Amino acid sequence: MAQVSKNKDLHKAKDAKKDEFYTQLSDIERELRYYEGHFKDKVVYCNCDDPYESNFFKYFALKFNFLGLKKLIATCYIGSPIANTQLSLFDDESEENKTTRMPHKIEITETPDMNDDGAVDLTDVELLLGSNKNYLTRLKGNGDFRSKECVELLKEADIVVTNPPFSLFREYVALLIKYDKKFVIVGHQNALTYKEVFPLIKENKIWLGYGFTGGAGHFINQHYENYATAGDKREGMIRVSGVHWFTNLDINKRHEDIILYKKFTPEEYPKYDNYDAIEVSKTKDIPMDYTGVMGIPITFMDKYNPSQFEIIGATESEGKGFSNGLWDEKSKVAQPLISQNRIYKRIFIKNKKI
Numbered sequence: 001m002a003q004v005s006k007n008k009d010l011h012k013a014k015d016a017k018k019d020e021f022y023t024q025l026s027d028i029e030r031e032l033r034y035y036e037g038h039f040k041d042k043v044v045y046c047n048c049d050d051p052y053e054s055n056f057f058k059y060f061a062l063k064f065n066f067l068g069l070k071k072l073i074a075t076c077y078i079g080s081p082i083a084n085t086q087l088s089l090f091d092d093e094s095e096e097n098k099t100t101r102m103p104h105k106i107e108i109t110e111t112p113d114m115n116d117d118g119a120v121d122l123t124d125v126e127l128l129l130g131s132n133k134n135y136l137t138r139l140k141g142n143g144d145f146r147s148k149e150c151v152e153l154l155k156e157a158d159i160v161v162t163n164p165p166f167s168l169f170r171e172y173v174a175l176l177i178k179y180d181k182k183f184v185i186v187g188h189q190n191a192l193t194y195k196e197v198f199p200l201i202k203e204n205k206i207w208l209g210y211g212f213t214g215g216a217g218h219f220i221n222q223h224y225e226n227y228a229t230a231g232d233k234r235e236g237m238i239r240v241s242g243v244h245w246f247t248n249l250d251i252n253k254r255h256e257d258i259i260l261y262k263k264f265t266p267e268e269y270p271k272y273d274n275y276d277a278i279e280v281s282k283t284k285d286i287p288m289d290y291t292g293v294m295g296i297p298i299t300f301m302d303k304y305n306p307s308q309f310e311i312i313g314a315t316e317s318e319g320k321g322f323s324n325g326l327w328d329e330k331s332k333v334a335q336p337l338i339s340q341n342r343i344y345k346r347i348f349i350k351n352k353k354i
Helices: 002-018 025-032 055-062 095-100 122-131 148-156 166-178 189-193 198-202 298-302
Strands: 043-046 071-075 104-108 136-138 159-162 182-188 216-220 238-241 243-247 294-296 309-314 337-339 342-344 347-351
Touching: 025 055, 043 055, 043 148, 055 071, 055 122, 055 159, 071 148, 104 122, 148 166, 166 182, 166 189, 182 189, 189 198, 189 243, 189 298, 198 309, 298 347
Parallel strands: 043 071, 043 159, 159 182
Antiparallel strands: 071 104, 104 136, 182 243, 216 238, 294 347, 309 347, 337 342
């Protein structure tokens, strides 16, 4: 039985490696500019980031002084799925290790201008790491964010910023919540309705950041076919729609009201056949004068202001229901949400300001 469990974990690890999407520096810069005030005197941990390839590590290394960081830590899982090398971190690496990327950690507490050219760039970071072997050390384990080594580093961190494997998003978020960490991470919007994540959304312990341009991100990943249209293709990258930033750091966007202009009519906003709520097909069409429960698409969460609306519940996700009136405790079956012979997946809200 132990061998079966071990093999299962191995397959999960392999799947997670295929699920690594390397985020563009431009996307990181575009989002994190809204959080700059949160980083002063903080320990930032990028715990899913191979510094050879990770733009998260590069972003914080290059902006270490500007942000006023106390320390930057980065750890990577064994093996890098991307072949090219932008930083040469270990002079003593064997050819095999250079290919497989043995797991290691980087901890820096400064980023000086090592070559005295008047600016801090990647050359300075490389020279810094080469000047003191204490900055860069190999890990004893495999570098998995759940490993004992990485959890100990997590305990030290104030803020975690990274793009975790989508397939492990539930476990990743659970770990951050367990150790009460602040974070800015990339995930798919479908995670909003995971049974492990939705209660955190409902309790205002997690919310969405500013997001990717057009609701889609372009990532470096060699394991998936790129289904982007001809006009949206980028060489060597895959387009993933529905990706977003998840955070528990306060941002201005979270306090902006949605401007409502429509009034309720029974004809335009029919009720569901099996739940006491009205159907609202678009966030912009939320009626300004309706006091009851409304069912709206998941995309509403991008505009959600907890001072304006209360989240009541959501329809079932992946066959597992929430306590929202559609979950039948007796039969243990999630009932579909139906209106006018159509089935919906919705988040239920109420307006708190009327």
